[in-house]
Amino acid sequence: MRVSVFTIIISLSAFTLVCLSWTSAFSDNTSESKWDELLKREPFIYTVPKVNKETSIDGVYVKKALKHGEMVPCRRCPDWLANPGIWRIYFNRGAYRIINTSTGWKSIGTYIVSKDRILLSNDPSCIDDFGLYKFLIKDRVLKFEVIDDPCAIELRGSNLSEAPWLSCYPPNEEAAITEHWPKPVGCR
Missing domain, CATH: 1.20.5 (Single alpha-helices involved in coiled-coils or other helix-helix interfaces)
Incomplete structure (x- = not known):
């Protein structure tokens, strides 16, 4: 043949x-296509209306979560579990979106900023819970301090405050044009 x-x-x-x-x-x-889809969505308003205005925290931030012990496979992992890998959060005019780029876990919600405080709400993982934090942005690094957040058996608070978040925005216009700046891992 x-x-x-x-x-x-x-x-x-x-x-x-x-x-x-x-x-x-x-x-x-x-995770990148999940991120793109998440950016197209708007949070559902369960409790507090979204305040659609720019705030001092607006921007994209990333952090690298370190491994704490061994990851255990699970069918329904707890929401907001600080799994190791790159985390990305985007605050924009009253809505936040967050993803773990390693696992693909994601969430969305709303926030209100007053001075150095931020109130998180309307998270589908914990629709009746509010998270109150103190935050500080210094040298393009965002840090959270939990005041009160019962969401996901307090996992949201420990996740957000566990490590500093690095800004994905360039430090100045020249760096933005030339891309000559140390862009943190996980920024796009």
Whole structure:
């Protein structure tokens, strides 16, 4: 039985197309595509209305969560669990969005800022809970201090305050244009 070169080329082309379509079907499940989808969503207002105005905390921040013991596989991990990896949070005009780029876990909610305090609400993980924090932004680093946050058995508070968050915005216009600045890992 002779197989022509033409038949082999057609077969390989068909195989390649099948592989590419199969790969693209699963590529939408990446953390970056989840992030892009999250940015398109608006938080549902369970309790406190969204205040749609710029605040001092607005921006994108990242942190690297360190490994605390061994990760245990679970079917329904607790929300806001500080799994190791890169975390990204975006505060924008009263709405926040957060994702762990390693696990793909994500959430959304609203916030209100008054001086150095931030109140988080409307989180689908804990619709009746409010989180009150003191925050400080110094040298483009955001730090949270929990005042009171019962959300997800207090995991939201420990996650947000566990490590400093680095700003993804360049320090000045020149750095923004030239990209000559130490961009933190996890910024896009």
